[in-house]
Amino acid sequence: MIDAPDPDAAHPITGLDDVVHQRVRLGILAIAHEGRRVEFGYLRTQLDLTAGNLSKHLSVLEAAALIEVEKGYEGRRGRTWITLTPAGTTALADEIARLKQLIARVETSDTPEDR
Amino acid sequence: MTTDSLPANGDPRQLLSDVHALARRVRLDQRLTWVTLLVLAVVTYLGIWFDVHFMSVHCTAEHVCRFSRQGVLYYWPPVLLLAYAAIAYSYIRVARARGLGARVMPYAITGAVTTLLFTAAWVAERIYWAGRALPANPQPTPSWVLFVDRLIGPWGMIGIALLVLARLERNVALFAFTVGYLAVVLVPINFGWIGNGGNTRTYWVPGQVISATVLLLGAAGFALAGRRHR
Numbered sequence: 001m002i003d004a005p006d007p008d009a010a011h012p013i014t015g016l017d018d019v020v021h022q023r024v025r026l027g028i029l030a031i032a033h034e035g036r037r038v039e040f041g042y043l044r045t046q047l048d049l050t051a052g053n054l055s056k057h058l059s060v061l062e063a064a065a066l067i068e069v070e071k072g073y074e075g076r077r078g079r080t081w082i083t084l085t086p087a088g089t090t091a092l093a094d095e096i097a098r099l100k101q102l103i104a105r106v107e108t109s110d111t112p113e114d115r
Numbered sequence: 116m117t118t119d120s121l122p123a124n125g126d127p128r129q130l131l132s133d134v135h136a137l138a139r140r141v142r143l144d145q146r147l148t149w150v151t152l153l154v155l156a157v158v159t160y161l162g163i164w165f166d167v168h169f170m171s172v173h174c175t176a177e178h179v180c181r182f183s184r185q186g187v188l189y190y191w192p193p194v195l196l197l198a199y200a201a202i203a204y205s206y207i208r209v210a211r212a213r214g215l216g217a218r219v220m221p222y223a224i225t226g227a228v229t230t231l232l233f234t235a236a237w238v239a240e241r242i243y244w245a246g247r248a249l250p251a252n253p254q255p256t257p258s259w260v261l262f263v264d265r266l267i268g269p270w271g272m273i274g275i276a277l278l279v280l281a282r283l284e285r286n287v288a289l290f291a292f293t294v295g296y297l298a299v300v301l302v303p304i305n306f307g308w309i310g311n312g313g314n315t316r317t318y319w320v321p322g323q324v325i326s327a328t329v330l331l332l333g334a335a336g337f338a339l340a341g342r343r344h345r
Contacts, residue, residue, distance in 0.1 A: 023130065023133065026130060026133075026134060027133065027134070027137050030133075030134040030137045030138050031137050031138075031141055033138070034137070034138040034141040034142060035141045035144075035145065035210075035215040035216050036215070036216030036217070036218060037215070037216035038141075038214060038215055038216070039214030039215070040214075041214050042144075042213065042214030042215060043214075046137060046140060046141075096131065096134065099127040099130055099131045100127075100131065102127040103127050103128055103131065106127070
């Protein structure tokens, strides 16, 4: 449930984290959270990215300590697994809460006088 | 493709909708519901033979019978534990092959706990009846006792564990299926085979056949739905 937004409170957009508030990185966090751990190839397919582009986003998230990257082998095949850190879980939850606040704010300010 | 902080379509509704769609996609890719139901159906079908074959029945001249479902007691606990281990292994293996982690362990643990619970209840019941003489004029068992007996039997416990799996997977279809399955298991179905002086040894067979068939049909249904989804 979303509380009615307080008009005097800081606008939710001011609390958005640039690292997380990005479509691809938010997608990575959402998939890693739901999947417990996720393989590089799965992320690439689901997000429709090139390997280079995905690596770039993963580096940003890893530098912010939101994910852990584990490289290993399965047979002869190299595999990279991504796991969300506790900070990543919190960041994802915060981002979703802020998005909901933003939606609520837009909906309440979208009165007939505004149109 | 962009690496900008502000997305091309920065509408929060769209972002939130994308997050939910991705999470849903992952959950679908982690599921292996049909395998779970198939394993449980096979185990239930096999259990019928053990129940009938290893049941000990002693009847008096007055046709009062004492029976002990040895097959249920000795077959179900180890086989159910093995079944839950096999299900957990399959989930982990398939999820891993698809590039994901699995969320099946709480289900396997619940399955193991409910198996131990039903075993303890059945052993306690056995100990209770062991030293007692058969009543000369036995009264019908109260319906609530029969209900509890069906609930704590392996067939009821399978349903309870399936509810946990449905919750873990946020699988509404599995939840609805399990409610239906539990209704079939817990509410006695009688098409005339109960109360007509039938054989004690085969008294429970129809109910078990129905439970196993429901699980098998469920496995087929979820397999078809999963295939269509992929």
